Amino acid sequence: MNSTNETEAAKDPILTLNSIEVLYDSVLLAIKGVSLEVPNGGMVALLGANGAGKSTTLKAISGLLKAERGKVSRGEIRFDGQVIGDSPPQDRVGLGICHVIEGRRVFEHLTPDENLEAAAPISMSRQTLKSEKERIYSYFPRLAERKSAEAGYLSGGEQQMLAIGRALMTQPRLLMLDEPSLGLAPFLVVEIFDIIQKINREQGLSVLLVEQNAVAALKIVSHGYLIENGRVVMHDTAAALKANSDIQEFYLGGGEAKNFHDIKHYRRRKRWLT
Amino acid sequence: MDWIFLAELSVNGALTGLLYSLFAIGLVLVYKSSSVPNLAQGALTMLGAYIVLAFSLSLGLPLWVAIPISIIIMFFVGLGIEKVALRRLAGRPIVMILMMTLGLDIFIRGTTMAFWGGTSRPMDLGVSYDPFFAGPLLLSRIHMIGAGVSVALFIAIVFFFRSRLGIRLRAISDDYMASWSVGISVERGVGLSWALASVVAVITGVIWGEIQSVDQSLSLLLLKGLTVAVLGGLDSLFGAVLAGILLGILENVGAAYLDPLVGGGSRDLVVAIVLILTVMVRPHGLFGRHDIERV
Numbered sequence: 371m372n373s374t375n376e377t378e379a380a381k382d383p384i385l386t387l388n389s390i391e392v393l394y395d396s397v398l399l400a401i402k403g404v405s406l407e408v409p410n411g412g413m414v415a416l417l418g419a420n421g422a423g424k425s426t427t428l429k430a431i432s433g434l435l436k437a438e439r440g441k442v443s444r445g446e447i448r449f450d451g452q453v454i455g456d457s458p459p460q461d462r463v464g465l466g467i468c469h470v471i472e473g474r475r476v477f478e479h480l481t482p483d484e485n486l487e488a489a490a491p492i493s494m495s496r497q498t499l500k501s502e503k504e505r506i507y508s509y510f511p512r513l514a515e516r517k518s519a520e521a522g523y524l525s526g527g528e529q530q531m532l533a534i535g536r537a538l539m540t541q542p543r544l545l546m547l548d549e550p551s552l553g554l555a556p557f558l559v560v561e562i563f564d565i566i567q568k569i570n571r572e573q574g575l576s577v578l579l580v581e582q583n584a585v586a587a588l589k590i591v592s593h594g595y596l597i598e599n600g601r602v603v604m605h606d607t608a609a610a611l612k613a614n615s616d617i618q619e620f621y622l623g624g625g626e627a628k629n630f631h632d633i634k635h636y637r638r639r640k641r642w643l644t
Numbered sequence: 645m646d647w648i649f650l651a652e653l654s655v656n657g658a659l660t661g662l663l664y665s666l667f668a669i670g671l672v673l674v675y676k677s678s679s680v681p682n683l684a685q686g687a688l689t690m691l692g693a694y695i696v697l698a699f700s701l702s703l704g705l706p707l708w709v710a711i712p713i714s715i716i717i718m719f720f721v722g723l724g725i726e727k728v729a730l731r732r733l734a735g736r737p738i739v740m741i742l743m744m745t746l747g748l749d750i751f752i753r754g755t756t757m758a759f760w761g762g763t764s765r766p767m768d769l770g771v772s773y774d775p776f777f778a779g780p781l782l783l784s785r786i787h788m789i790g791a792g793v794s795v796a797l798f799i800a801i802v803f804f805f806r807s808r809l810g811i812r813l814r815a816i817s818d819d820y821m822a823s824w825s826v827g828i829s830v831e832r833g834v835g836l837s838w839a840l841a842s843v844v845a846v847i848t849g850v851i852w853g854e855i856q857s858v859d860q861s862l863s864l865l866l867l868k869g870l871t872v873a874v875l876g877g878l879d880s881l882f883g884a885v886l887a888g889i890l891l892g893i894l895e896n897v898g899a900a901y902l903d904p905l906v907g908g909g910s911r912d913l914v915v916a917i918v919l920i921l922t923v924m925v926r927p928h929g930l931f932g933r934h935d936i937e938r939v
């Protein structure tokens with residue numbers, strides 16, 4: 371742990387996790403006391419290997435745990451100073467938390483346009499809906515070109531852009547991205563990360579970025595947490611993490627070739643959760 | 645057999661088929677949100693008809709009042725089924741949801757039997773039994789009306805699915821987890837689809853009740869409705885309409901030619917063959933969607 375903690379705390383974090391534990395199926399302890407903070411308007415990375423508990427941490431924050439028979443069994447999550455207890459995911463989206471889940475899960479049989487509309491709050495007026503869609507298309511011009519094709523037929527990069535754009539339609543204050551670089555060509559990763567950084571700067575959107583691609587992630591965030599086996603084992607500024615020998619050995623050494631995303635692949639999910 | 649007779653068989657078959665489509669539309673609505681063929685749709689259809697009769701025969705209300713009231717009641721029955729029976733099944737194996745619909749079917753049939761017994765009651769819509777003359781063809785009036793209702797409902801639902809609420813339902817049908825992640829209430833969406841299917845059940849129950857009167861056998865419509873839904877592709881509304889027409893024609897024409905040979909009962913045989921062949925040859929049905937696989 372490092373003294374940067376204090377400077378961060380002074381900035382009134384938008385998200386605070388206070389030693390949370392997560393249980394799956396009432397028995398499997400997947401997260402064993404994770405504490406972390408995302409400063410308001412900041413960008414923070416959560417790094418770690420397969421099975422470390424990165425996705426589980428995000429699901430605890432977004433409330434998606436419930437759908438997988440998981441629950442936060444200890445600790446508290448604060449968003450904007452308020453404890454979010456057991457509320458359902460839609461309430462948390464209402465507060466301004468949006469989670470772009472792992473594996474670019476766009477609505478395959480909807481067009482990009484409909485994907486964006488589906489995510490807009492039902493209370494949003496027609497005009498706002500239209501201007502919000504325009505805004506998203508201005509971030510991702512490639513999507514505008516294909517806005518009436520079925521989203522299932524978009525390329526991997528386009529689907530990831532759509533997944534992010536769809537999340538932005540919910541008007542989030544905190545955007546959580548789960549491995550957006552997974553399986554994408556390096557130039558696309560750069561393109562997508564640039565856009566995320568731009569939105570962060572222009573709109574003050576806070577970002578919690580989960581990545582195995584530490585090289586790319588540490589370029590755009592200010593701080594990073596390293597999680598192993600359900601525990602935070604390191605927390606520091608991006609620069610310090612880049613320089614850290616352990617991190618170099620495990621995540622940066624050997625460069626792209628050592629990234630995990632070549633090994634991982636995702637089965638397309640059916641309509642029902644398993 | 646002459647051409648006029650064949651045409652008459654086909655047109656009447658197509659009209660009956662559209663009434664199967666009406667039933668199948670209810671199945672498709674639930675399938676889209678819950679990924680199971682709703683085995684209780686037949687029982688819900690019968691329940692809808694009984695509720696209409698309770699208001700019209702027992703309470704003496706005119707049908708144009710009894711039907712809307714029943715539609716509202718059944719809308720809430722549909723919502724209730726999701727809330728009480730299905731919500732806690734989220735995340736369980738899909739076969740458990742299928743078994744739940746079977747349980748509901750048995751439950752509803754048992755309850756209606758206890759309340760209304762086994763005697764059959766007429767649903768008197770006041771439609772004349774005289775055939776309608778379309779040139780040289782003799783057509784059944786109630787079938788024509790029912791077919792019209794079926795097509796109108798299909799069009800209404802297609803437009804509904806283009807609305808913002810409808811788009812959300814289609815999103816739920818694509819991916820529960822992604823829907824939750826953007827703040828869509830999956831539970832409410834699934835409830836709405838059951839509510840709509842229950843409304844369709846009332847309309848189906850009224851029309852079929854007029855045709856064959858109301859008793860327990862009304863719930864057996866499930867078998868033909870399921871065949872139509874499977875042939876159409878289970879999640880395709882347009883498929884349900886087209887498959888209904890197709891099955892209706894096959895059944896009517898097939899029976900006319902086969903019945904004299906086998907001594908009756910070939911209607912069911914045609915239905916069985918269609919179902920078995922669909923599952924063997926084209927499991928996605930005519931218009932069912934495959935999950936999109938990009939390589």
Ligand SMILES: Nc1ncnc2c1ncn2[C@@H]1O[C@H](COP(=O)(O)OP(=O)(O)OP(=O)(O)O)[C@@H](O)[C@H]1O
Nearest residue numbers: 394398400418419420421422423424425426427438
């Ligand atoms: N739905 C679930 N039910 C039971 N255990 C689960 C479930 N999801 C995850 N786990 C377990 O929790 C642990 C953390 O998993 P998690 O998905 O959070 O890891 P991750 O860091 O996101 O890994 P990856 O990089 O592979 O996505 C793993 O041991 C995993 O097996």
Ligand SMILES: [Mg+2]
Nearest residue numbers: 424425426472
């Ligand atoms: Mg993960």
